[in-house]
Amino acid sequence: MSILVSNIAQLVTLDPADPERQVREDAALVIDEGRIAWVGDNAEAPAADAHLDAQGAAVIPGFVDSHSHLVFAGDRVDEFEARMAGRSYTAGGIRTTVAATREASDDELNARLQHLVAQARAQGTTTMEVKSGYGLTVAHEARALRLARAVTTETTFLGAHVVPAEYAHDREAYVDLVCGDMLAECAPLARFIDVFIDSGAFTVDEARRILLAGRDAALELRVHAGQLAADGGVALAVELGAASVDHCTFLTDDDVELLAESARSTAETVATLLPLVEFSTKQPYPNARRLLDAGASLALATDCNPGSNYSSSMPLVIALAVRELSMTPFEALAAATRGGARALRRTDIGHLGVGARGDVVILDAPDYRHLAYRAGVPLVREVVQGGVVVPGAPSRSPRSAEG
Numbered sequence: 001m002s003i004l005v006s007n008i009a010q011l012v013t014l015d016p017a018d019p020e021r022q023v024r025e026d027a028a029l030v031i032d033e034g035r036i037a038w039v040g041d042n043a044e045a046p047a048a049d050a051h052l053d054a055q056g057a058a059v060i061p062g063f064v065d066s067h068s069h070l071v072f073a074g075d076r077v078d079e080f081e082a083r084m085a086g087r088s089y090t091a092g093g094i095r096t097t098v099a100a101t102r103e104a105s106d107d108e109l110n111a112r113l114q115h116l117v118a119q120a121r122a123q124g125t126t127t128m129e130v131k132s133g134y135g136l137t138v139a140h141e142a143r144a145l146r147l148a149r150a151v152t153t154e155t156t157f158l159g160a161h162v163v164p165a166e167y168a169h170d171r172e173a174y175v176d177l178v179c180g181d182m183l184a185e186c187a188p189l190a191r192f193i194d195v196f197i198d199s200g201a202f203t204v205d206e207a208r209r210i211l212l213a214g215r216d217a218a219l220e221l222r223v224h225a226g227q228l229a230a231d232g233g234v235a236l237a238v239e240l241g242a243a244s245v246d247h248c249t250f251l252t253d254d255d256v257e258l259l260a261e262s263a264r265s266t267a268e269t270v271a272t273l274l275p276l277v278e279f280s281t282k283q284p285y286p287n288a289r290r291l292l293d294a295g296a297s298l299a300l301a302t303d304c305n306p307g308s309n310y311s312s313s314m315p316l317v318i319a320l321a322v323r324e325l326s327m328t329p330f331e332a333l334a335a336a337t338r339g340g341a342r343a344l345r346r347t348d349i350g351h352l353g354v355g356a357r358g359d360v361v362i363l364d365a366p367d368y369r370h371l372a373y374r375a376g377v378p379l380v381r382e383v384v385q386g387g388v389v390v391p392g393a394p395s396r397s398p399r400s401a402e403g
């Protein structure tokens with residue numbers, strides 16, 4: 001089954017194999033058997049089994065959201081309101097969600113998860129990483145990963161999210177559990193292991209132990225670091241060759257240099273910025289320019305979770321990155337697609353080069369820069385995921401309004 005997408009006014013391919021032509025005009029593309037099979041001028045478009053007319057719109061790769069926590073119950077809207085009134089974010093709120101999540105049935109958790117993934121997809125996200133981390137027992141962490149695996153291959157074991165209340169007086173025993181029975185049960189269900197390094201969560205030494213145990217269990221590594229302070233987590237992530245270090249709001253000069261060096265190496269550690277967290281916690285935004293100018297590899301993701309940010313909107317991430325992180329619209333779009341793919345160590349997503357997965361978003365706009373320019377407007381008109389047109393997609397208008 002092949003699909004021709006024609007009449008694309010502006011096609012953002014981000015094809016790593018064609019660095020000179022990341023953005024093409026008057027283009028078309030063909031998806032065959034779920035993969036990009038042809039990209040070229042609209043005038044030369046071949047025939048296909050099915051046809052999507054972009055009607056003068058811009059077309060971009062589906063977003064790769066490389067950081068989310070979607071398996072949970074309840075919400076923390078009161079905590080959000082209190083933060084907007086001036087209270088600080090702390091890791092302690094995670095325990096509220098852990099209690100609600102343990103109480104919930106599999107069906108309740110699954111229904112919420114499916115709904116959140118569908119909402120993200122309607123906003124153009126075609127790949128999502130999903131973490132555990134609100135169970136914090138062997139059975140509850142494994143349950144979260146089992147549910148997550150049904151919606152994505154990009155699952156992350158985050159037993160080291162916080163020390164749960166029942167281990168508050170024996171954190172070493174909890175770290176033993178995470179590295180022992182919990183890891184043994186969860187490793188077959190996950191691709192990555194992650195640790196939240198923070199004064200309210202885990203120390204760098206605890207994180208090293210947990211990540212090394214994960215690596216021994218054949219998991220790839222990710223780290224939460226620098227959310228509330230420069231905490232040494234970036235150096236650990238780079239030292240251990242983590243795929244990504246996420247938040248990076250507070251960084252030392254040495255951290256920036258280490259990330260830049262790692263971007264020049266074969267096993268880069270991507271710095272993943274999560275500006276919706278700063279939006280939703282009233283923290284200062286991370287300094288993306290400092291990282292980009294140093295040569296670090298950057299991704300943008302949502303971190304959708306009930307505490308520090310409950311938005312799954314990658315278009316809003318892009319708008320914030322342009323407005324508050326001083327990224328150009330192109331840098332922001334690239335970080336939200338190919339950058340996310342790099343943070344997941346995937347080369348087959350995040351771009352529209354021939355051979356890539358057929359994850360294509362048709363915008364309701366003639367130019368990708370409208371994603372930042374028209375913040376908050378539903379500009380995702382059609383989503384194709386793995387070569388399949390997502391039914392009942394979002395804001396379908398007969399024509400791109402300005403096309």
Ligand code: NIG
Pocket residue numbers: 069091093094097196224227277303305306307308309
């Ligand atoms: O990435 N920082 C740690 N974990 C999440 C927050 C989780 C929560 O507050 O429930 C984050 O921001």
Ligand code: FE
Pocket residue numbers: 067068069224303305
């Ligand atoms: Fe997170």
